[in-house]
Amino acid sequence: MIDCNAAIAALDWSKEPQGLYAPIAYALSSGGKRLRMQLVLAGCRLAGGNEQDALPFAEAIEVFHNFTLLHDDVMDRADVRRGKPTVHVKWNDNTAILSGDQMLIEAYHLLESVPTQHLPQLLKLFTRTATEICEGQQYDVDFEQRDDVQIADYIEMIRLKTSVLLAAALKGGAIIGGATEAEQEALYNYGIHLGLAFQIQDDLLDCFGDPATFGKAIGGDISCNKKTYLLLSALHRANPRQYSELHRWLELTEPSAEKIEAVKALYIATQAREAAEQAIAEHTAKALECLKVLPQNSETHHLEQMALSLAKRNA
Amino acid sequence: MIDCNAAIAALDWSKEPQGLYAPIAYALSSGGKRLRMQLVLAGCRLAGGNEQDALPFAEAIEVFHNFTLLHDDVMDRADVRRGKPTVHVKWNDNTAILSGDQMLIEAYHLLESVPTQHLPQLLKLFTRTATEICEGQQYDVDFEQRDDVQIADYIEMIRLKTSVLLAAALKGGAIIGGATEAEQEALYNYGIHLGLAFQIQDDLLDCFGDPATFGKAIGGDISCNKKTYLLLSALHRANPRQYSELHRWLELTEPSAEKIEAVKALYIATQAREAAEQAIAEHTAKALECLKVLPQNSETHHLEQMALSLAKRNA
Numbered sequence: 001m002i003d004c005n006a007a008i009a010a011l012d013w014s015k016e017p018q019g020l021y022a023p024i025a026y027a028l029s030s031g032g033k034r035l036r037m038q039l040v041l042a043g044c045r046l047a048g049g050n051e052q053d054a055l056p057f058a059e060a061i062e063v064f065h066n067f068t069l070l071h072d073d074v075m076d077r078a079d080v081r082r083g084k085p086t087v088h089v090k091w092n093d094n095t096a097i098l099s100g101d102q103m104l105i106e107a108y109h110l111l112e113s114v115p116t117q118h119l120p121q122l123l124k125l126f127t128r129t130a131t132e133i134c135e136g137q138q139y140d141v142d143f144e145q146r147d148d149v150q151i152a153d154y155i156e157m158i159r160l161k162t163s164v165l166l167a168a169a170l171k172g173g174a175i176i177g178g179a180t181e182a183e184q185e186a187l188y189n190y191g192i193h194l195g196l197a198f199q200i201q202d203d204l205l206d207c208f209g210d211p212a213t214f215g216k217a218i219g220g221d222i223s224c225n226k227k228t229y230l231l232l233s234a235l236h237r238a239n240p241r242q243y244s245e246l247h248r249w250l251e252l253t254e255p256s257a258e259k260i261e262a263v264k265a266l267y268i269a270t271q272a273r274e275a276a277e278q279a280i281a282e283h284t285a286k287a288l289e290c291l292k293v294l295p296q297n298s299e300t301h302h303l304e305q306m307a308l309s310l311a312k313r314n315a
Numbered sequence: 316m317i318d319c320n321a322a323i324a325a326l327d328w329s330k331e332p333q334g335l336y337a338p339i340a341y342a343l344s345s346g347g348k349r350l351r352m353q354l355v356l357a358g359c360r361l362a363g364g365n366e367q368d369a370l371p372f373a374e375a376i377e378v379f380h381n382f383t384l385l386h387d388d389v390m391d392r393a394d395v396r397r398g399k400p401t402v403h404v405k406w407n408d409n410t411a412i413l414s415g416d417q418m419l420i421e422a423y424h425l426l427e428s429v430p431t432q433h434l435p436q437l438l439k440l441f442t443r444t445a446t447e448i449c450e451g452q453q454y455d456v457d458f459e460q461r462d463d464v465q466i467a468d469y470i471e472m473i474r475l476k477t478s479v480l481l482a483a484a485l486k487g488g489a490i491i492g493g494a495t496e497a498e499q500e501a502l503y504n505y506g507i508h509l510g511l512a513f514q515i516q517d518d519l520l521d522c523f524g525d526p527a528t529f530g531k532a533i534g535g536d537i538s539c540n541k542k543t544y545l546l547l548s549a550l551h552r553a554n555p556r557q558y559s560e561l562h563r564w565l566e567l568t569e570p571s572a573e574k575i576e577a578v579k580a581l582y583i584a585t586q587a588r589e590a591a592e593q594a595i596a597e598h599t600a601k602a603l604e605c606l607k608v609l610p611q612n613s614e615t616h617h618l619e620q621m622a623l624s625l626a627k628r629n630a
Binding site: 016017021031071074075093094097098100101102105106108109111112116120123124127128130131135136137138139142164210280 | 332386409413417420423427431439441456457
């Protein structure tokens with residue numbers, strides 16, 4: 001089995017000018033689970049392919065993902081990523097913009113090495129996915145200013161911003177592994193539901209997680225009035241009294257422990273928390289359903305376990 | 316003959332979210348000569364191809380070029396481009412970053428439509444060129460902080476930042492048109508020398524141009540101590556007295572009409588101006604030399620005229 005962290009660490013960024021490439025090496029060195037890369041390789045193995053054939057596509061997906069993090073951190077003014085200063089803090093905004101651009105170009109450079117017969121299809125899949133992720137990021141920005149965001153809008157936003165990359169990772173691997181079109185689509189849809197369950201779980205953990213395991217302060221989304229699945233559900237489900245109470249708290253923009261506790265209580269009282277847990281269960285079930293059309297082997301079993309463990313994760 | 320401005324205007328940016336796509340439409344609407352696009356089509360016609368086959372590659376090159384302008388304007392804090400507010404002024408920095416990213420992805424999207432048999436080669440050419448342009452931009456940034464920049468470093472920087480895109484435009488068109496490898500390389504090298512002559516001429520015009528035709532204030536490069544061909548040549552050619560006089564002016568960082576006049580006089584006295592004119596003549600001659608191995612037709616003649624008129628341009 002390919003060691004994803006080792007494969008990413010083996011990419012050579014020692015070339016000149018280092019002002020361009022050192023920030024790329026830095027952005028890719030902070031590790032993480034390399035989840036998307038793993039999904040490419042799993043999709044390939046599941047379809048009976050040799051995972052080595054899927055390595056360039058897996059690397060392209062991983063470099064692309066880290067490019068989006070780099071530019072998102074500039075736009076969000078995020079100072080820390082995985083315990084380390086972000087690129088625009090360690091260097092500056094211009095470096096983060098230009099080295100980020102080059103990372104996106106490097107992702108396409110890696111695509112040149114995919115099996116030639118699959119190049120046109122993988123290029124299209126990659127570019128469509130990249131486009132959807134930018135669209136998702138734009139919707140996320142737009143939602144901050146909008147008062148009419150519905151739960152369905154939110155689901156579509158996180159589908160674009162988070163799910164399609166997991167889905168495309170699996171599908172790309174499956175294409176390289178020689179899967180049928182039906183299998184490719186099943187894996188793609190599994191990835192979509194996995195991503196949705198993952199993101200809604202993230203919203204729950206931000207609010208109800210254990211600070212000891214979650215790694216971030218609890219209630220960050222509440223403090224900045226982020227339109228999460230929980231907030232949109234609570235607004236949708238609240239009775240008039242709960243609705244106006246929630247709105248009073250939304251008007252408070254300073255950090256407040258009292259606000260966090262009060263809004264959490266409203267999420268419970270309006271059953272928004274239950275609705276979120278149910279949505280996670282539904283998307284997990286749909287993800288598992290997608291796996292049924294696939295060859296039942298140890299890889300399929302692994303994806304099954306991944307969906308099930310996601311619904312129980314606490315970090 | 317394809318009307319390049321009409322072809323760019325026909326690209327559809329009416330899709331959602333408009334927060335992402337409207338800035339792209341805006342950035343592409345400001346016109347310009349569409350020089351790089353014209354070069355793709357010319358390269359294709361010169362090789363005997365149908366220029367319609369080269370249109371997607373031409374559009375990709377043009378969209379990519381405008382992406383670099385968009386992100387460069389953020390990094391340079393440039394407020395105006397072709398008489399209109401830049402995207403980060405009309406919207407904001409985050410919009411310029413994200414819509415710029417999407418423009419780069421759209422350039423790759425356009426590449427999906429190149430003739431399939433040429434896709435691998437054109438993808439490689441495009442990505443290598445995009446990489447070189449980012450490297451050139453980084454060298455340009457690095458040079459601001461360096462005191463040891465040589466003329467050869469400067470030539471290499473403008474080769475990367477300006478020339479390779481003209482060269483790749485011509486070569487990509489030639490590939491699509493069915494040119495031999497020797498012809499492709501000849502056109503590529505013509506583009507390199509054309510770009511070098513163009514940029515050195517730009518340095519000259521910024522300093523000795525006619526304000527009535529140049530369109531920008533004269534002496535901008537001198538005011539900001541930009542390490543142009545003229546400045547590097549003057550530093551290289553100056554006698555000790557001229558050298559220390561030049562350095563005294565470089566220490567003055569406020570805008571000064573007196574500085575502009577004094578430095579211009581030094582460019583003449585050190586024969587830096589003559590050296591720049593000679594470099595333009597040399598690169599023009601080399602560009603013309605490259606054309607000799609190509610089929611001699613009206614397209615070749617057109618490229619010949621382009622190189623010759625460049626050396627005489629005043630805007």
